[in-house]
Amino acid sequence: MPLPKPQAMSQPILCAAALRDIEQRQRQADPPLMERAGQAASQLALRLLADRPRLLAPLIIAGPGNNGGDAFVVARLLRQAGFPPRVIFVGHADQLPGDARKAHDQWIAAGGTTLDADALPTDEAACALVIDGLFGIGLTRPLTDAHATLVRRINAFDCPILALDIPSGLDAATGRVLGVAVRATHTLSFIALKPGLLTLDGPDHCGEISVHDLELGSEIAACAAPGCGRTVSRELFAGALRPRPRNSHKGSYGSVGILGGAAGMAGAALLAGRAALALGGGRVYLGMLERLAVDPQQPELMLRAPEEIFGLADCLAIGPGLGQSAEALALLTRAVDGKLPLLLDADALNLCAAHPDLLDRLASRGHAAPVVLTPHPAEAARLLQTDIASIQADRLAAAQALARRSNAAIVLKGCGSIIALPDGRWYINTAGNPGLASAGSGDVLSGMLIALIAQGWPAAEALLAAVHLHGNAADACVAAGSGPIGLTASELIPLSRSLLNRWVIAAAEIGMGTATSKAAPRPLPIR
Template sequence: MFSPLRPIYPVAGIREIENTLIPSARPPLMERAGRAAAQDAVRLIMDRPGPILIACGPGNNGGDGFVMARQLAQAGREVIVAFGSTADRLPAEAAKAHADYLAAGGTVVSDLPAAPANGWALVVDALFGIGLGRPIEGRYASWIQTLNAQPCPRMALDVPSGLDADTGQPLGATFRATHTTTFIALKPGLLTNDGPDYCGEISVQRIDIDAPAWLPARGLAIAPSLFRSHLQPRPRNTHKGIYGDAGILGGSPGMVGAALLAGRAALWLGTGRVYVGLLEERGPAVDFAHPELMLRQAEALPERLSALAVGPGLGTQPAAAALLVAALERTIPLLLDADALNLIGTDPKLKAALKARTTPTLLTPHPAEAARMLGTDTASVQANRLHAALEIARSCRALVVLKGCGSIIATPDERWFVNGSGHPGMASAGMGDVLTGLIVGLLAQGWPAESALIAGVHLHGAAADRLAREGIGPVGLTASETIDAARGVFNGWLIEAQRDPRHPGGAAQRPGR
């Protein structure tokens, strides 16, 4: 479970690493990439007979395809290469790969051939790589349409052609892979926005390059390894006061359930005491499903809290804005979600108060809320999710998670993380409220703000993944169902951490072992 951390680089970072290494790389990077892709292809279609179709483009991605074709042919596979350009228009290294393929007995066809009677064993997209910055049109768009229609494994080299490697935005016609072999390191566009729908299973081939040794990574893929040091066992001599007091502020008329969901999530993740402050004057005095929650009127939340979340069902009425002003003045970790973010997005004074805070602040916008905070529209946020998250973190001096497919966590010092847990079944009412409760529960228990945000986001998705494996969802999954699953996943992490000899207090370091 505690696998090595995986760095993520935007295209500019990958280019910087490549340009540093290209003059001295032996064997050349293209040779390494094509060989690694061939090895991935063999594993992918080990039991599938028939020919392999590789569509090569007019650049270095096509060069990777030629190397791959040569390697596969030498391994005894039947390979057909479609190449829609001419050798004299290829970059130097790709031209050499083309010549080496021909010298080894390979041939090319100038257009995609008809599929054989029994179909292709594999089709490979080696058309356009990470440098593509415009929509694919004309002949290559037609090729992509044909390749996408093949009922066999479909493999992309580095990034599916037509997908922006930085943003995950499709640029016109886009190859829809079942498997993507990407080189050196992950790219953000593979992991967020539409990227996961086009990439399929992702294999990272480092091609003997330790990328962080050449360029420290600003981005990382989220995994439990990032917060392993905080997965500590509880001492036997303990009491609830050790595990903090979390406050939830929200629950305006018609939205009480949002605040209750957040409170329940914090409670079930081990918070010592959870107070829920409701704006609904006629709200319940007790949560009969979970009477452990302490329900109050919004203005009656205790002064002494370990952490506070504001937003679930808050509303945007003047009373809500006044409560938000008071919350921003508190010197405790503060999480803002939902209508708290909408209020800040429309009030410069609230945004200035947010920016002036000196204690940790966490923001959890979905794309529409992020757009309001940035003074733009949802489409602009989604067009470059990483940029949007970083801009909010910088301008608000806060930790931010931009929710959505491949949720992005950004820090004010321009580090960022992409989450891969979760599934489409989480697109249902109340999921954001549960996430808020999980995060504020960790904050209340003393977790550092960054670790609490990373762990809460990953845990929420992992809980939904566990339920899907058990046949609960993805379709029809409800937010409340993820609360119990999150507790189970979190306790599983605790157990695994204690078994890990590398973990502080793990099996190899405990007395008597």
């Protein structure tokens, strides 16, 4: 099985306040940031035009703000390169911001002209390329009337669509579609990534995302504004990717305890247990509420009465197939009041939502025994006493609020899963595909994660690694032709094991991992 395409190094994701701060400090830059953005976009546009019929002209949509100014710079540079574009200007020149007005005037001085939206071609195949410079990251209200109609007409063109900074109509902070949004085939994000490109509706509207830092690498690296995050990549947990010493035994790799598997839901706990074995847990104990003698597919799993697990495990995952019975609540209460590292998923989260005092007790546990919660949006809504729409309206804010409320590390699952730590740090995972939207996928993630914690991984690194590995395993399945349609959770398990071993080997080869004792380096402690 070939590896999926290697993930890029972790990239910064900047909030609007950080971007405004950088732009403000660069107001006197030479060349100006708008000129740099136009240069970067024109270079990408020329690459996209290289494969298009030369007889077809590019079409540029310029809006009434700075995004429109970027578009005018691109128009001027494409004209200089021999690809004179048709420019649709939705605005008034005398109302443009200063830099955008200058870019407009330079376009006109270079011999360019502008047309209004009525001049938009009606032939869907009439353009070599459409460049969307209508609205940028400052848009916060839904597009309506003429603007919404224009976006729908842009989406109808049968050619590449390049969005400047962000597809028009997409909320840069949340990934929400504001009424209607451009469906780009390519998005060039200026300075850094924005959260909305990577989560919720963003991935369905951005196409292939590239980033140009506009020669501001040192400014971006020094940015310490609250609310900025990073994409997940292997470098964030590289220190824990280490080969096993030859002189080891099953006790070297921890004892996993998994509580769940009520009547009719035994499969959830079995999937979690199988994933924990595949990811290297030394011993895996299943405390099944529906009593089974053995898992015939995975006889290495040790099935015990639920109450026995507390005396056998080094860490606990509770929730896969747990149900919400009185017995389930008693087990969860004992787990919350205990001292073992703890992962809560599925019905354990629903029970916490129904009994908020459990969340209070989780929050007061301190950090000696870390807690990880793995909700999907509906579970997060119950925990935060709101609705799914409110969670999805701002996934990042919801994950951060839940991390603060529970004093736990959180992954809010979904398109662009968000990892939030109680100290305010956050990350977005870009690996994965719709094949993960299947029954049991979350149970497999829980088993993977608790196995890493059992082996001595710090909870933050374990969460980052498990989520990233889970997504990459799904991508490997799709690359091999198994999915995304019909991809099953159990298919993720052997690929996750294979990928983890390959990552450990690769880390050792480049000197990132070391054969050490059970305890791993702790660059990302939960503080």
